[in-house]
Amino acid sequence: MDKPNMKRRDFLKVAALGSALVGGLRLVRLTSASETGSSPHKWAMVIDQSKCIGCGYCTLACRAHNDVSPDISWNRVLEAGNVGDKKVFLPRPCMHCEHAPCVEVCMVGASYRRPDGIVMMDYDKCIGCRYCEIACPYGGRAFNWEAFSGPNPAVPEWGQPEVERRPRGVVEKCSFCYHRIDRGLELGLVPGVDEAATPACVVACPVQARLFGDLNDPDSAVSQALASHAYFQLREDLGTSPRVFYLPAGEEATT
Amino acid sequence: MMAIRARILVKPFTLWIGFLGLVMAIGAIAGLIVFVKGLGVTNLTDLVPWGLWITIDLSAIAMSAGAFLLCAAVYLLGLKRFQPVARTATFIGLIGYSMAVLTLLLDIGRPDRFWHALVYWNTHSLLWEVTMCVTLYLTVLLLETAPIFGKLPWLQQRFPGVSRRMIGVHHLAPYLALIGLFLSMLHQSSLGATYGVLKARPIWYRPDLSVLFMYSAIVGGPALTVLVSKLAARLTSRANVNDDVLERVMIFIGWALVGYIYFRFWDSLSMTYTYEPGRTESLRMLTKGVLSFNFWVGEILLGAVIPAIILLVPRLRRITILPFIALALVVGGVVAYRWDVNMAGQLVLLTYLPQEIEAIYTHYVPSLIEFLSGAGIVAYGVLAVSLGVYHLGIVDHRQVEEEVEATLPVAAAAD
Numbered sequence: 001m002d003k004p005n006m007k008r009r010d011f012l013k014v015a016a017l018g019s020a021l022v023g024g025l026r027l028v029r030l031t032s033a034s035e036t037g038s039s040p041h042k043w044a045m046v047i048d049q050s051k052c053i054g055c056g057y058c059t060l061a062c063r064a065h066n067d068v069s070p071d072i073s074w075n076r077v078l079e080a081g082n083v084g085d086k087k088v089f090l091p092r093p094c095m096h097c098e099h100a101p102c103v104e105v106c107m108v109g110a111s112y113r114r115p116d117g118i119v120m121m122d123y124d125k126c127i128g129c130r131y132c133e134i135a136c137p138y139g140g141r142a143f144n145w146e147a148f149s150g151p152n153p154a155v156p157e158w159g160q161p162e163v164e165r166r167p168r169g170v171v172e173k174c175s176f177c178y179h180r181i182d183r184g185l186e187l188g189l190v191p192g193v194d195e196a197a198t199p200a201c202v203v204a205c206p207v208q209a210r211l212f213g214d215l216n217d218p219d220s221a222v223s224q225a226l227a228s229h230a231y232f233q234l235r236e237d238l239g240t241s242p243r244v245f246y247l248p249a250g251e252e253a254t255t
Numbered sequence: 256m257m258a259i260r261a262r263i264l265v266k267p268f269t270l271w272i273g274f275l276g277l278v279m280a281i282g283a284i285a286g287l288i289v290f291v292k293g294l295g296v297t298n299l300t301d302l303v304p305w306g307l308w309i310t311i312d313l314s315a316i317a318m319s320a321g322a323f324l325l326c327a328a329v330y331l332l333g334l335k336r337f338q339p340v341a342r343t344a345t346f347i348g349l350i351g352y353s354m355a356v357l358t359l360l361l362d363i364g365r366p367d368r369f370w371h372a373l374v375y376w377n378t379h380s381l382l383w384e385v386t387m388c389v390t391l392y393l394t395v396l397l398l399e400t401a402p403i404f405g406k407l408p409w410l411q412q413r414f415p416g417v418s419r420r421m422i423g424v425h426h427l428a429p430y431l432a433l434i435g436l437f438l439s440m441l442h443q444s445s446l447g448a449t450y451g452v453l454k455a456r457p458i459w460y461r462p463d464l465s466v467l468f469m470y471s472a473i474v475g476g477p478a479l480t481v482l483v484s485k486l487a488a489r490l491t492s493r494a495n496v497n498d499d500v501l502e503r504v505m506i507f508i509g510w511a512l513v514g515y516i517y518f519r520f521w522d523s524l525s526m527t528y529t530y531e532p533g534r535t536e537s538l539r540m541l542t543k544g545v546l547s548f549n550f551w552v553g554e555i556l557l558g559a560v561i562p563a564i565i566l567l568v569p570r571l572r573r574i575t576i577l578p579f580i581a582l583a584l585v586v587g588g589v590v591a592y593r594w595d596v597n598m599a600g601q602l603v604l605l606t607y608l609p610q611e612i613e614a615i616y617t618h619y620v621p622s623l624i625e626f627l628s629g630a631g632i633v634a635y636g637v638l639a640v641s642l643g644v645y646h647l648g649i650v651d652h653r654q655v656e657e658e659v660e661a662t663l664p665v666a667a668a669a670d
Contacts, residue, residue, distance in 0.1 A: 078608065080608050080609070080610065081608075081610055090608060090609075092607075101453070101454065101455060104379050104380065104452075105379075105380050105381065105382065105452070105453075106377055106380055107372055107377055107380040107382035107383040107386060108371045108372060108375040108376075108377060108383075109375050109376065109377040110375075125368075125371055125375055126364075126365065126368075127363045127364065127365050127368045127369065127371050127372060128294075128363045128364020128365045128368075129362070129363050129364075129382065130304035130305065130364070131380070131382055131449075133301060133304045134304060134305060134453060134455075134456070134600075134601070135453050135455060136455060137454065137455035137605070137607060138607050139301070139302075139604075139607070141301070142301050143294070143301055143304060143364065144364070145293065145294050145295040145297075145299075145300075146293060146295040147293065167365075168293045168364070169293060169294065169363075169364030169365040170364055170365060171364075232609055234607045234608075234609065235607050235612070238454050238455070239454075246609070248609070
C-alpha cells in the first residue's frame with residue numbers, strides 16, 4: 001500500500017514549490033526595496049523654546065498644507081512648565097530619528113528613512129497594524145480611525161493642501177514637508193532659507209522659533225544655532241537620535 | 256404530546272451548533288460593521304491601539320501550541336502512544352491559527368491590503384517574522400490535517416482519489432513535525448519579542464517576554480487539547496479517549512506549570528528592585544491597580560497555582576470533575592496573561608517632556624462591537640472543533656494502532 005518512492009517524490013514536490021514561492025517573494029522584494037543610497041543633505045529642525053509663545057500657528061499651517069484632519073495633529077504644541085513666571089511650550093513634530101523605532105518595527109516597510117534623514121510614510125503600503133504607533137516614544141503618529149471627508153477647516157486661512165489626503169485605516173505623521181523640500185531643490189531653492197522650500201510650520205511661526213536646514217552645511221541656520229547654543233533632544237536616553245533639536249528656555253533667555 | 260416529541264427530536268448537539276451559529280452570525284454582522292465603518296467603531300485610540308482583538312489573536316496562537324508540541328513528541332521523540340492526542344491538537348491548531356488570521360483581518364486598518372504583509376518585506380520587523388512563520392505554519396497545519404479531512408466519509412465516497420491522496424500526506428508527518436517545531440518555536444517567542452523590543456514601553460522592554468510567551472504557550476496549548484478531548488469524550492459517543500494517555504499529558508502540563516510559575520515569579524520580582532519610570536507604574540498596575548485581580552487571581556492563583564496542584568496530586572487529579580476545572584483554568588490563565596501583557600504597556604505611558612519623564616495613565620474598555628465580533632470568532636473556533644469531533648473523529652483514540660503501523664515505513668525512509 002505504501003510506496004516509499006512516491007512519498008519522497010511528493011516531499012520533493014512540496015519542497016520545490018516552497019522554495020519557488022520563497023524565491024518569488026525575494027524577487028518582489030528586490031524590485032521594491034531600492035531606497036538605499038546617500039544624500040548630500042541632512043535635514044534637521046531646531047525649535048527655540050525661549051521664543052515659542054504657544055500660539056499654535058504651526059499646527060494650523062501644518063493642517064492646511066498637509067491636509068490633516070482636525071482630529072489629528074502632526075505637530076502638537078504642549079505646555080512644558082514655567083521658567084520664572086513665563087510659560088514654556090514644547091512643539092512636537094515627528095522627530096525624524098536617525099534610529100527610528102517606527103522604521104525598525106514596520107512589517108511592510110511603509111515607514112522608511114530617506115538618505116537625507118526624513119522618516120517617510122508610504123501610505124499605499126501601510127496596512128494599518130499600528131505597531132509603529134506603539135513603538136514611537138514621542139506619540140508622533142496618528143491613525144486614521146475615521147475617514148477625513150469634507151472641507152478642511154484650516155483651509156484656506158492657513159494655506160492650501162499640497163499633498164494627497166490619507167485614506168481611512170492608515171497611520172500618518174509629520175513628513176518635514178518633504179514635498180516642499182524636494183520641489184524647492186528642483187527649483188534651485190535652499191530649504192530653510194527660501195520659504196517655498198521650507199516646512200510650513202517653520203514659515204508660519206510668527207516669532208521665528210523654528211529653524212530648518214541642512215546639518216551638512218556648516219553655514220545653515222540650524223548648524224549655526226547648534227554651534228552657538230546649548231541644545232537638547234527628546235528622550236535622548238532611548239538612543240533614537242532625533243533630528244529635531246530644542247534650544248532650552250533658560251533664565252537668561254527670558255530676561 | 257407534540258411538544259415532548261419535538262424536544263426529543265432536537266438533539267442537544269443541534270442546539271449547541273445552533274447557539275454557536277447564532278453567536279457567529281452576530282459576530283459576522285459586527286465584523287461587517289467594522290469593515291464598512293472602519294476602526295472608529297472600536298474603543299481603541301492612538302494611545303491604546305491594540306486591544307481585545309490582539310488578545311484573542313495572541314491567545315488563539317498560544318492555544319494552538321499543542322499541535323507542534325505533540326507532533327514533535329510523537330514523530331521526533333517517538334512517543335507513539337500520543338499520536339491520537341497529536342491528531343486532536345493538530346486540528347485545534349489549524350482552527351486556532353485561522354482564528355488568529357480572522358482576528359488580524361478585523362484589526363488591521365486596511366484589510367484589503369493583508370497581502371502586503373507577504374509581499375513587502377521588512378526583515379527587521381518582528382511582525383514580519385511572525386507573519387512569515389504563521390503563514391508557513393498554517394500551510395504545515397493544512398498538510399498535517401489533510402489526512403483528517405481525507406477521511407471525511409462524503410469525500411471518500413465522492414472523490415476516493417482525492418481522499419486517498421490526502422490521507423497519504425500522513426507519510427510526511429515526521430518532516431512536517433520538524434518544520435512545525437522550528438516555525439512554532441520561532442513565532443511563539445517572537446510574539447513576546449514583538450512587545451519585548453519596544454524601548455518606548457519600559458514594562459515590555461525586556462527579554463523575558465519572549466521566554467514567557469513561549470512557556471505559557473507550551474502550558475496552554477496542550478491544556479486546551481486535553482480539555483477538548485475529555486469534554487468530547489464525556490459529551491458524545493463519537494469521541495473516544497484513552498484516559499491513561501491524557502493523564503500523562505496532564506502530568507506534563509502540571510510540571511510545566513511549576514516551571515512557568517517559577518519564571519513568572521522571578522520575572523516579576525526582578526522588576527521590583529529599583530524604580531524605573533513607566534515600568535514601576537505598570538507593575539503597580541498589575542499588582543495593585545486595575546489589572547491586579549486579573550494578575551493575582553486570573554493569572555497566578557486560578558491560572559497557575561491551583562491547576563498545578565490539581566494536576567500534580569494524583570488523588571485530586573482522579574476526582575472526575577477536577578481535571579476539567581484545572582485545564583479550563585490553565586487556558587483562562589494564559590488568556591489573562593496575554594491580556595495583562597498587552598494592557599500593562601499601554602495603560603501606562605511615559606511623557607517625553609525634558610524636565611521630568613513621568614508616567615501618565617490611559618484607559619481602554621472594548622466596545623460592544625469589539626466584544627461581539629471577538630465572540631463571533633471564538634464561536635467559530637468552538638463550532639469548528641465541535642464539528643470536527645462529530646464528523647471528522649478528531650478525538651478518537653481507538654485509531655491508534657492502524658495509524659502507527661502506517662507510519663512505520665516512513666520512519667524507515669526518514670532514517
